[in-house]
Amino acid sequence: MPEIAVQREDTRTLVLDAALKLFTDRGYFATSVHDISRTAGVSVGSIYHHFGDKEGLARALYTTLTARMLQLIDEIERQMDSSHDRARELVTRLFVLTETQPQAMAFMLYARHREFLPDEPPVCSSRPFARIREMVSRGMARGEIRQMDAMVASTCLFGGSIRMITARLDGILPHPLPTYLDEVWTCAWRAVAAS
Protein backbone atom coordinates (compact mmCIF):
# COMPACT_ATOMS: atom_id res chain seq x y z
CA MET A 1 0.00 0.00 0.00
CA PRO A 2 2.74 2.52 0.70
CA GLU A 3 4.48 2.68 -2.68
CA ILE A 4 1.36 2.73 -4.82
CA ALA A 5 0.79 6.47 -4.92
CA VAL A 6 4.22 7.35 -6.27
CA GLN A 7 2.70 8.41 -9.55
CA ARG A 8 1.29 11.56 -8.09
CA GLU A 9 1.93 13.18 -4.75
CA ASP A 10 -0.92 14.50 -2.68
CA THR A 11 -2.24 17.73 -4.15
CA ARG A 12 -2.27 19.61 -0.85
CA THR A 13 1.39 18.97 -0.09
CA LEU A 14 2.30 19.66 -3.71
CA VAL A 15 0.73 23.10 -3.36
CA LEU A 16 2.11 23.74 0.13
CA ASP A 17 5.64 22.92 -1.00
CA ALA A 18 5.42 25.21 -3.99
CA ALA A 19 3.93 28.00 -1.90
CA LEU A 20 6.64 27.72 0.75
CA LYS A 21 9.34 27.90 -1.89
CA LEU A 22 7.86 30.89 -3.70
CA PHE A 23 6.80 32.80 -0.57
CA THR A 24 10.30 32.63 0.86
CA ASP A 25 12.10 33.25 -2.44
CA ARG A 26 10.07 36.20 -3.69
CA GLY A 27 7.82 37.04 -0.79
CA TYR A 28 4.12 36.56 -0.28
CA PHE A 29 2.91 39.57 -2.23
CA ALA A 30 5.26 39.06 -5.15
CA THR A 31 3.88 35.56 -5.60
CA SER A 32 0.63 35.18 -7.50
CA VAL A 33 -1.68 32.22 -7.20
CA HIS A 34 -0.92 31.51 -10.85
CA ASP A 35 2.79 31.25 -10.01
CA ILE A 36 1.98 28.67 -7.36
CA SER A 37 -0.27 26.85 -9.80
CA ARG A 38 2.52 26.62 -12.38
CA THR A 39 5.23 25.60 -9.89
CA ALA A 40 3.07 22.97 -8.23
CA GLY A 41 1.66 21.65 -11.46
CA VAL A 42 -1.83 22.04 -10.02
CA SER A 43 -4.61 24.15 -11.46
CA VAL A 44 -5.75 27.41 -9.92
CA GLY A 45 -9.19 25.94 -9.35
CA SER A 46 -7.81 23.11 -7.25
CA ILE A 47 -5.84 25.50 -5.11
CA TYR A 48 -8.94 27.52 -4.31
CA HIS A 49 -10.91 24.35 -3.75
CA HIS A 50 -8.47 23.18 -1.08
CA PHE A 51 -7.50 26.41 0.64
CA GLY A 52 -10.37 28.83 0.07
CA ASP A 53 -8.19 31.80 -0.75
CA LYS A 54 -4.56 32.87 -0.86
CA GLU A 55 -4.53 33.81 2.79
CA GLY A 56 -5.92 30.39 3.72
CA LEU A 57 -2.95 28.87 1.95
CA ALA A 58 -0.54 30.98 3.96
CA ARG A 59 -2.40 30.09 7.14
CA ALA A 60 -2.19 26.37 6.40
CA LEU A 61 1.54 26.75 5.88
CA TYR A 62 1.93 28.67 9.13
CA THR A 63 0.04 26.18 11.29
CA THR A 64 1.83 23.23 9.73
CA LEU A 65 5.27 24.66 10.44
CA THR A 66 4.32 25.88 13.91
CA ALA A 67 3.10 22.40 14.82
CA ARG A 68 6.35 20.90 13.58
CA MET A 69 8.30 23.30 15.78
CA LEU A 70 6.22 22.41 18.85
CA GLN A 71 6.87 18.76 18.15
CA LEU A 72 10.60 19.44 18.11
CA ILE A 73 10.43 21.18 21.49
CA ASP A 74 8.43 18.30 22.96
CA GLU A 75 11.02 15.83 21.78
CA ILE A 76 13.84 17.81 23.33
CA GLU A 77 12.05 18.16 26.66
CA ARG A 78 11.55 14.40 26.77
CA GLN A 79 15.21 13.72 26.04
CA MET A 80 16.94 16.34 28.21
CA ASP A 81 16.51 17.43 31.78
CA SER A 82 18.38 20.61 32.60
CA SER A 83 17.58 23.96 31.00
CA HIS A 84 21.16 24.18 29.89
CA ASP A 85 21.03 20.94 27.94
CA ARG A 86 17.60 21.66 26.52
CA ALA A 87 18.51 25.12 25.31
CA ARG A 88 21.76 23.93 23.78
CA GLU A 89 20.03 21.08 22.02
CA LEU A 90 17.39 23.43 20.68
CA VAL A 91 19.99 25.75 19.19
CA THR A 92 21.81 22.76 17.70
CA ARG A 93 18.66 21.45 16.09
CA LEU A 94 17.65 24.86 14.77
CA PHE A 95 21.07 25.33 13.20
CA VAL A 96 20.78 21.98 11.44
CA LEU A 97 17.21 22.70 10.37
CA THR A 98 18.32 25.98 8.85
CA GLU A 99 20.78 24.13 6.64
CA THR A 100 18.46 21.29 5.65
CA GLN A 101 15.18 23.20 5.35
CA PRO A 102 16.06 26.87 4.94
CA GLN A 103 12.68 27.83 3.50
CA ALA A 104 10.81 26.43 6.48
CA MET A 105 13.04 28.36 8.88
CA ALA A 106 12.78 31.52 6.82
CA PHE A 107 9.00 31.33 6.79
CA MET A 108 8.87 30.70 10.54
CA LEU A 109 11.02 33.49 11.84
CA TYR A 110 11.78 35.82 9.00
CA ALA A 111 8.50 36.33 7.15
CA ARG A 112 6.38 39.30 8.16
CA HIS A 113 3.26 37.35 8.95
CA ARG A 114 1.52 40.43 10.25
CA GLU A 115 1.31 41.74 6.72
CA PHE A 116 -0.54 38.81 5.23
CA LEU A 117 -2.00 37.05 8.30
CA PRO A 118 -3.45 39.99 10.20
CA ASP A 119 -5.36 37.79 12.64
CA GLU A 120 -2.38 35.68 13.61
CA PRO A 121 -0.39 36.89 16.63
CA PRO A 122 3.22 37.95 16.00
CA VAL A 123 5.64 35.04 15.85
CA CYS A 124 7.28 35.90 19.14
CA SER A 125 4.02 35.40 20.99
CA SER A 126 3.18 32.20 19.12
CA ARG A 127 3.05 28.98 21.09
CA PRO A 128 6.56 27.72 20.30
CA PHE A 129 8.05 30.92 21.61
CA ALA A 130 5.86 30.74 24.70
CA ARG A 131 7.13 27.23 25.34
CA ILE A 132 10.69 28.45 25.08
CA ARG A 133 10.03 31.15 27.63
CA GLU A 134 8.62 28.56 30.02
CA MET A 135 11.78 26.53 29.56
CA VAL A 136 13.85 29.54 30.56
CA SER A 137 11.63 30.33 33.54
CA ARG A 138 12.12 26.82 34.90
CA GLY A 139 15.85 27.37 34.52
CA MET A 140 15.62 30.41 36.76
CA ALA A 141 13.57 28.53 39.33
CA ARG A 142 16.14 25.76 39.37
CA GLY A 143 18.98 28.23 39.89
CA GLU A 144 20.68 27.49 36.57
CA ILE A 145 19.89 30.92 35.19
CA ARG A 146 20.26 34.26 36.99
CA GLN A 147 17.14 35.94 38.30
CA MET A 148 15.79 38.47 35.84
CA ASP A 149 12.78 39.35 33.72
CA ALA A 150 11.76 36.14 31.94
CA MET A 151 11.39 37.86 28.60
CA VAL A 152 14.82 39.42 28.88
CA ALA A 153 16.36 36.08 29.78
CA SER A 154 14.89 34.14 26.89
CA THR A 155 15.62 36.94 24.45
CA CYS A 156 19.24 37.18 25.56
CA LEU A 157 19.72 33.42 25.63
CA PHE A 158 18.44 32.86 22.09
CA GLY A 159 18.84 36.29 20.49
CA GLY A 160 22.36 35.70 19.22
CA SER A 161 21.49 32.33 17.73
CA ILE A 162 18.41 33.67 16.01
CA ARG A 163 20.38 36.52 14.51
CA MET A 164 22.96 34.02 13.28
CA ILE A 165 20.17 32.09 11.60
CA THR A 166 18.79 35.14 9.84
CA ALA A 167 22.29 36.13 8.79
CA ARG A 168 22.77 32.69 7.29
CA LEU A 169 19.42 32.87 5.51
CA ASP A 170 20.51 36.22 4.10
CA GLY A 171 23.57 34.55 2.66
CA ILE A 172 26.12 36.61 4.54
CA LEU A 173 27.68 33.75 6.52
CA PRO A 174 30.43 31.93 4.63
CA HIS A 175 30.16 28.61 6.50
CA PRO A 176 27.26 26.36 7.54
CA LEU A 177 25.75 27.29 10.88
CA PRO A 178 26.98 24.24 12.85
CA THR A 179 30.50 25.54 12.28
CA TYR A 180 29.74 28.38 14.65
CA LEU A 181 27.79 26.38 17.21
CA ASP A 182 30.40 26.14 19.97
CA GLU A 183 31.33 29.81 19.91
CA VAL A 184 27.72 30.94 19.72
CA TRP A 185 26.61 28.68 22.53
CA THR A 186 29.44 29.76 24.79
CA CYS A 187 28.32 33.36 24.38
CA ALA A 188 24.66 32.53 24.80
CA TRP A 189 25.10 30.61 28.02
CA ARG A 190 27.53 33.11 29.55
CA ALA A 191 24.90 35.77 28.98
CA VAL A 192 22.40 34.25 31.40
CA ALA A 193 24.19 31.56 33.42
CA ALA A 194 23.97 31.83 37.20
CA SER A 195 27.54 30.78 37.97
Add this chain to the structure above:
Amino acid sequence: MPEIAVQREDTRTLVLDAALKLFTDRGYFATSVHDISRTAGVSVGSIYHHFGDKEGLARALYTTLTARMLQLIDEIERQMDSSHDRARELVTRLFVLTETQPQAMAFMLYARHREFLPDEPPVCSSRPFARIREMVSRGMARGEIRQMDAMVASTCLFGGSIRMITARLDGILPHPLPTYLDEVWTCAWRAVAAS
Protein backbone atom coordinates in the same frame (compact mmCIF):
# COMPACT_ATOMS: atom_id res chain seq x y z
CA MET B 1 18.68 81.08 -2.53
CA PRO B 2 16.80 79.58 0.41
CA GLU B 3 13.15 80.45 -0.22
CA ILE B 4 11.65 80.80 3.22
CA ALA B 5 9.12 78.05 2.62
CA VAL B 6 7.84 77.70 6.14
CA GLN B 7 4.27 78.07 4.95
CA ARG B 8 4.29 74.64 3.43
CA GLU B 9 6.55 71.83 4.38
CA ASP B 10 8.75 70.42 1.69
CA THR B 11 6.82 68.06 -0.54
CA ARG B 12 9.49 65.39 -0.47
CA THR B 13 9.55 65.11 3.31
CA LEU B 14 5.76 65.25 3.41
CA VAL B 15 5.66 62.22 1.13
CA LEU B 16 8.50 60.39 2.87
CA ASP B 17 6.83 60.79 6.26
CA ALA B 18 3.52 59.46 4.99
CA ALA B 19 5.22 56.57 3.22
CA LEU B 20 7.19 55.60 6.33
CA LYS B 21 4.04 55.60 8.41
CA LEU B 22 1.99 53.56 5.95
CA PHE B 23 4.77 51.14 4.99
CA THR B 24 5.40 50.21 8.60
CA ASP B 25 1.72 50.15 9.62
CA ARG B 26 0.32 48.12 6.75
CA GLY B 27 3.40 46.98 4.89
CA TYR B 28 4.83 48.03 1.55
CA PHE B 29 2.58 45.96 -0.69
CA ALA B 30 -0.62 46.75 1.17
CA THR B 31 0.06 50.45 0.66
CA SER B 32 -0.94 51.99 -2.67
CA VAL B 33 0.51 55.18 -4.06
CA HIS B 34 -2.96 56.67 -3.76
CA ASP B 35 -2.92 55.92 -0.03
CA ILE B 36 0.33 57.80 0.28
CA SER B 37 -1.06 60.62 -1.81
CA ARG B 38 -4.07 60.99 0.48
CA THR B 39 -2.09 60.74 3.72
CA ALA B 40 0.56 63.20 2.60
CA GLY B 41 -1.90 65.62 1.02
CA VAL B 42 0.16 65.53 -2.17
CA SER B 43 -1.06 64.45 -5.58
CA VAL B 44 -0.06 61.19 -7.21
CA GLY B 45 1.56 63.10 -10.05
CA SER B 46 3.87 64.95 -7.68
CA ILE B 47 4.95 61.73 -6.03
CA TYR B 48 5.93 60.22 -9.35
CA HIS B 49 7.59 63.46 -10.35
CA HIS B 50 9.86 63.35 -7.30
CA PHE B 51 10.55 59.66 -6.88
CA GLY B 52 10.11 58.09 -10.31
CA ASP B 53 8.20 55.09 -9.08
CA LYS B 54 7.04 53.39 -5.92
CA GLU B 55 10.29 51.52 -5.52
CA GLY B 56 12.24 54.78 -5.85
CA LEU B 57 10.23 56.10 -2.93
CA ALA B 58 11.15 53.09 -0.81
CA ARG B 59 14.77 53.45 -1.82
CA ALA B 60 14.83 57.12 -0.83
CA LEU B 61 13.41 56.16 2.55
CA TYR B 62 15.97 53.42 2.99
CA THR B 63 19.00 55.58 2.18
CA THR B 64 17.74 58.42 4.35
CA LEU B 65 17.32 56.21 7.38
CA THR B 66 20.58 54.36 6.77
CA ALA B 67 22.43 57.67 6.64
CA ARG B 68 20.85 58.75 9.90
CA MET B 69 22.00 55.54 11.54
CA LEU B 70 25.58 56.03 10.30
CA GLN B 71 25.50 59.54 11.71
CA LEU B 72 24.49 58.15 15.09
CA ILE B 73 27.39 55.69 15.08
CA ASP B 74 29.82 58.44 14.14
CA GLU B 75 28.63 60.57 17.03
CA ILE B 76 29.06 57.71 19.49
CA GLU B 77 32.55 56.93 18.28
CA ARG B 78 33.54 60.57 18.74
CA GLN B 79 32.17 60.64 22.28
CA MET B 80 33.30 57.28 23.65
CA ASP B 81 36.57 55.43 23.58
CA SER B 82 36.29 51.82 24.70
CA SER B 83 34.27 49.23 22.83
CA HIS B 84 32.36 48.57 26.02
CA ASP B 85 31.19 52.15 26.36
CA ARG B 86 30.46 52.52 22.66
CA ALA B 87 28.40 49.35 22.47
CA ARG B 88 26.46 50.20 25.60
CA GLU B 89 25.75 53.70 24.36
CA LEU B 90 24.59 52.33 21.02
CA VAL B 91 22.10 50.00 22.67
CA THR B 92 20.91 52.83 24.88
CA ARG B 93 20.33 55.12 21.93
CA LEU B 94 18.61 52.41 19.90
CA PHE B 95 16.24 51.67 22.77
CA VAL B 96 15.34 55.35 23.05
CA LEU B 97 14.97 55.67 19.29
CA THR B 98 12.58 52.73 19.27
CA GLU B 99 10.33 54.55 21.71
CA THR B 100 10.50 57.95 20.03
CA GLN B 101 10.56 56.89 16.36
CA PRO B 102 9.20 53.36 16.22
CA GLN B 103 8.40 53.52 12.51
CA ALA B 104 11.95 54.44 11.59
CA MET B 105 13.31 51.55 13.64
CA ALA B 106 10.74 49.15 12.25
CA PHE B 107 11.61 50.10 8.68
CA MET B 108 15.33 49.77 9.35
CA LEU B 109 15.50 46.36 10.94
CA TYR B 110 12.15 44.76 10.58
CA ALA B 111 11.04 45.38 7.01
CA ARG B 112 11.87 42.71 4.47
CA HIS B 113 13.68 45.04 2.08
CA ARG B 114 14.63 42.14 -0.12
CA GLU B 115 11.04 41.85 -1.20
CA PHE B 116 10.65 45.37 -2.52
CA LEU B 117 14.27 46.52 -2.97
CA PRO B 118 15.77 43.52 -4.78
CA ASP B 119 18.99 45.35 -5.65
CA GLU B 120 19.71 46.50 -2.11
CA PRO B 121 21.89 44.20 -0.01
CA PRO B 122 20.27 42.67 3.08
CA VAL B 123 20.20 44.97 6.10
CA CYS B 124 22.80 42.99 8.00
CA SER B 125 25.39 43.65 5.33
CA SER B 126 24.49 47.32 4.99
CA ARG B 127 27.05 49.90 6.03
CA PRO B 128 25.76 50.59 9.54
CA PHE B 129 26.02 46.91 10.41
CA ALA B 130 29.50 46.75 8.87
CA ARG B 131 30.54 49.67 11.07
CA ILE B 132 29.25 47.86 14.12
CA ARG B 133 31.28 44.77 13.26
CA GLU B 134 34.40 46.94 12.96
CA MET B 135 33.65 48.32 16.40
CA VAL B 136 33.55 44.81 17.80
CA SER B 137 36.72 43.77 15.99
CA ARG B 138 38.61 46.64 17.58
CA GLY B 139 37.30 45.49 20.94
CA MET B 140 38.86 42.06 20.33
CA ALA B 141 42.15 43.63 19.26
CA ARG B 142 42.18 45.70 22.44
CA GLY B 143 41.52 42.67 24.60
CA GLU B 144 38.14 43.86 25.85
CA ILE B 145 36.30 41.10 24.00
CA ARG B 146 37.24 37.43 23.84
CA GLN B 147 38.85 36.14 20.67
CA MET B 148 36.29 34.63 18.33
CA ASP B 149 34.79 34.97 14.87
CA ALA B 150 33.98 38.65 14.39
CA MET B 151 30.52 37.93 13.03
CA VAL B 152 29.69 35.69 15.97
CA ALA B 153 30.90 38.30 18.43
CA SER B 154 28.87 41.17 17.01
CA THR B 155 25.81 38.99 16.59
CA CYS B 156 25.98 37.74 20.18
CA LEU B 157 26.72 41.18 21.58
CA PHE B 158 23.76 42.85 19.90
CA GLY B 159 21.44 39.94 19.15
CA GLY B 160 19.56 40.09 22.42
CA SER B 161 19.04 43.85 22.21
CA ILE B 162 17.81 43.65 18.64
CA ARG B 163 15.36 40.90 19.55
CA MET B 164 14.12 43.05 22.43
CA ILE B 165 13.55 45.89 19.97
CA THR B 166 11.55 43.74 17.57
CA ALA B 167 9.57 42.33 20.49
CA ARG B 168 8.73 45.87 21.57
CA LEU B 169 7.75 46.83 18.03
CA ASP B 170 5.46 43.79 17.99
CA GLY B 171 3.77 45.11 21.08
CA ILE B 172 4.56 42.17 23.33
CA LEU B 173 6.69 44.06 25.85
CA PRO B 174 4.64 45.70 28.62
CA HIS B 175 7.17 48.41 29.50
CA PRO B 176 9.26 50.86 27.48
CA LEU B 177 12.61 49.46 26.37
CA PRO B 178 14.83 51.60 28.62
CA THR B 179 13.23 49.79 31.58
CA TYR B 180 15.07 46.64 30.54
CA LEU B 181 18.35 48.31 29.62
CA ASP B 182 20.44 47.31 32.64
CA GLU B 183 19.42 43.66 32.58
CA VAL B 184 19.82 43.38 28.83
CA TRP B 185 23.20 45.04 28.82
CA THR B 186 24.50 42.87 31.64
CA CYS B 187 23.61 39.79 29.60
CA ALA B 188 25.02 41.22 26.37
CA TRP B 189 28.37 42.14 27.84
CA ARG B 190 28.77 38.90 29.79
CA ALA B 191 28.28 37.05 26.51
CA VAL B 192 31.44 38.41 24.93
CA ALA B 193 33.54 40.07 27.65
CA ALA B 194 37.14 38.91 28.01
CA SER B 195 37.25 38.95 31.81
Add this chain to the structure above:
DNA sequence: GTCTATATCATGATAGAC
Protein backbone atom coordinates in the same frame (compact mmCIF):
# COMPACT_ATOMS: atom_id res chain seq x y z
C1' DG C 1 6.18 71.54 -9.80
C1' DT C 2 1.50 70.30 -8.99
C1' DC C 3 -2.71 68.65 -10.24
C1' DT C 4 -6.82 65.53 -12.44
C1' DA C 5 -8.12 62.12 -15.45
C1' DT C 6 -7.05 58.16 -17.77
C1' DA C 7 -4.57 54.02 -19.91
C1' DT C 8 -2.91 49.58 -19.11
C1' DC C 9 -2.36 45.49 -16.94
C1' DA C 10 -1.98 41.81 -13.43
C1' DT C 11 -4.15 39.75 -9.74
C1' DG C 12 -7.47 37.32 -6.72
C1' DA C 13 -11.33 34.88 -7.23
C1' DT C 14 -15.37 32.43 -9.65
C1' DA C 15 -18.22 29.59 -13.07
C1' DG C 16 -19.17 25.64 -14.85
C1' DA C 17 -17.73 21.54 -17.74
C1' DC C 18 -15.85 17.01 -16.92
Add this chain to the structure above:
DNA sequence: GTCTATCATGATATAGAC
Protein backbone atom coordinates in the same frame (compact mmCIF):
# COMPACT_ATOMS: atom_id res chain seq x y z
C1' DG D 1 -11.63 17.00 -7.19
C1' DT D 2 -9.60 18.90 -11.15
C1' DC D 3 -9.51 21.70 -14.90
C1' DT D 4 -9.97 26.05 -18.41
C1' DA D 5 -11.79 30.34 -19.34
C1' DT D 6 -13.34 34.48 -17.63
C1' DC D 7 -14.67 38.41 -14.58
C1' DA D 8 -14.08 42.36 -11.66
C1' DT D 9 -11.21 45.03 -9.13
C1' DG D 10 -7.68 47.95 -8.02
C1' DA D 11 -2.97 48.72 -8.76
C1' DT D 12 1.07 51.32 -11.08
C1' DA D 13 2.20 54.60 -14.06
C1' DT D 14 1.41 58.32 -17.66
C1' DA D 15 -0.63 62.46 -20.22
C1' DG D 16 -1.33 66.83 -20.43
C1' DA D 17 -3.54 71.17 -18.51
C1' DC D 18 -2.24 74.82 -15.36
